[in-house]
Amino acid sequence: MTAYALDGKASRKKNNALAMEFVDGERVASAVQSGGDSRTKRVAVLMGFRNGGPGRHAINYADGREWIVEVGEGAPVQVVDGAGPPIATITAGGPSEYRSVDGSVVLLIEPDGEPSPGKVPMRVRRPDGTLVAQVVDVRTNTEWKVRDSLRAAGDLYMLLSASGAGSLPMKRFGTQIAGDTAPAPAERDALIAISVAICIGMADLVPQHVK
Secondary structure (H helix, E strand, O other): OOOEEEEEEEEEOOOOOEEEEEEOOOEEEEEEOOOOOOHHHHHHHHOOOOOOOOEEEEEEEOOOOEEEEEEOOOOOEEEEEOOOOEEEEEEOOOOEEEEEOOOOEEEEEEEOOOOOOOEEEEEEEOOOOOEEEEEEEEOOHHHHHHHHHHHHHOOOOOOOOOOOOOOOOOOOOEEEEEEOOOOOHHHHHHHHHHHHHHHOOOOOOOOOOOO
16 A cells, blocks of 8 residues: 555536645645736636646645746746745656756656556656655546546545536646655655646656646
């Protein structure tokens, strides 16, 4: 049985913005599409013209911190503090890299088995090769129903439904993050930023992603 699990379920708000809620038994963070964007871009989300993808997506941590995950076309993902200072960059490649502000590689993101229409598995490790977590990019709500049914059978906590409230179809339903031990707080925050880049920003950080 996995010793640590951090679930980032995706949903859609009534204004059509994608959202994610990260829970590991307690709420860790929440994220919203275009939370750091201009009013014009937020209106485009409301009108249904932007169903995820590039933008300044906001993460609000339970301790009050705010991060912005900025996803652009063909450019590294920028992770910045809500007040402005840069935190990290995420560069797609083989493997993809999560780098600190000084350019040091902090985490590597790699495929972890064959993808399917329902999920894309990947692993996140440190540069020395040690595994931080296995991450599943969830592509259908069925994957959550199966996993939550197994948890219910084991008397473990249940989470909110990932069904959206808005009118647009969901492309990605969140991430399932699991590891033998809980990651360090900085690594957990990085995993959340990576998840937001993938599920709200639609960043392809693993080459074998199923479109």
